[in-house]
Amino acid sequence: MSKLLDHITPTLKEFIENQKIFFVATAASEGRINLSPKGMDSFRVIEKNKIVWLNLTGSGNETAAHLLKNDRMTIMFCAFEGKPLILRLYGHAKIYHNRHEQFNKYVALFDENTGARQIIEMDIDLVQTSCGFAVPYMDFNEERTMLDSWAQKQGKEGIEAYWSNKNTESIDGFETKILGD
Template sequence: MGKLFTAIEPDHEEFINMQKMFFVGSAPLDAEGHVNLSPKGYDVFRIISPTEVAYLDLTGSGNETSAHLDENGRITIMFIALEGQPMVLRLYGKGQVILPGTTRWEELIGKFDPIPGARQIIYAELHAVKTSCGFSVPFFQYEGERDTLKKWAVVKGEQGLVNYHREKNSTSMDGIVTPIGRTLGEPEGVID
């Protein structure tokens, strides 16, 4: 039932644009390291071209995807139909982390609505798009976005977010330094 494509087709783009959430998967090179799978909400995903996508990454309690992409670039992004016709759509690619203050950030940030707590853009060049049935994915009804993260980021303020990034987003749980970590310096309390 699965079909493999080399790029996002118009019906894939329509499907992606209807979804209210997506999932991002990444892993370190070390086979003993932790595989990461992160859910993403808000209107942060953009299709740049049939083989390029990006999403505005918001501050979170970890920064695993950033560490993994910086180390090896491997990324999978998955969308699932929680209403309507069943389908699972996966985007496979080579990703990179784009930090504020860079030329690439300035080129891409205008594609996104401003959201408090934005820490980086995750950009990916795709080498495969795969669809599968999604017959076992249950129906869920969308009720709206949570505003907790946005409120939290506003209360933290700019310097509070920088401090949080230094403390919580500078290394992965496997000790891989993230691009944010290199920019901000060694996080406090990290043990070699």
Template sequence: MAKQFDAISDDHRGFIETQHMFFCGSAAADGRVNISPKGMDSLRIIGPNRIIWRNLTGSGNETAGHLARLNRMTLMWCGFETRPMIMRAYGTAKTLHPRDSGFKEAETHFPPTLGARQFYDMTVEMLQTSCGYAVPFFDYAGERDVLAKWNEDKGQTGIETYWDTRNRTTIDGMPTYIVKDTPNA
């Protein structure tokens, strides 16, 4: 049976912090719904109703484009290894690009890394837990180093060029505001 909560408790926090990955769901009023798997030590619980997560450079930039049009987000964790639970955080979020106030403060919660494209600052309005009885067991084998090597090979200038050429719009053509010539620059 699903249970809803108006804040992240210590027990919820403990479950989230033991997960090696989470999923982010976002959608604008039109276009495609996006669900992305995330990992690489990229999420922090800042308070009982606040989560920030670091979005590293990747092939798509759907979440930024969706939030620019409709600032709702869902995060989901699944207990793959031990505890059979599914947890979802529902709320609103704002995108913080490297040029935005708040980006530098968000960076202080994470170890330095090349390729941080955005941070998402989420206000959690509701947390829901449900059984994860049908979620299979998976063993964690470790982090992949492919993205870190890709970022190192590109360097900061190459990454910014990639943002400009590959991350300016969503697959539905919505602007992501990753480059400086945007309204919030």
């Protein structure tokens, strides 16, 4: 039931564009594995083997810390409505902060967001689909607006202060380099 592909097909690209949530997994060679749900309109397929996602300010910054130690990343999508499907993208990723040229290139692909923290660019080396027969049906009601509201209330200076207090290290003490190289 599982299929392995070397790229994102047009059909899979359309599936990705219709999803409301995806999951990101990273790990350094030691410490904890991180698995995070991501939502909002924060994911773009750039090419058949390249994606970017807008990483918004959150309580932790594990993905950034892990990718600096080990650039492997897995992204998973699940169909919660319609035809069952699980889609995994495997590859190697880079992090771009607002001080990097690539950040400014890619951030233009997304609506402006005060909480924009990083752009993650992933080169995909394997695409896997599987049945998803056991994934439940779930209804999408609406996006949560709390993160956007919170970020707007903080403003740019408040967000940067939050990064300084909460986003410079992972829970395992690995640096994120959010404030500079």
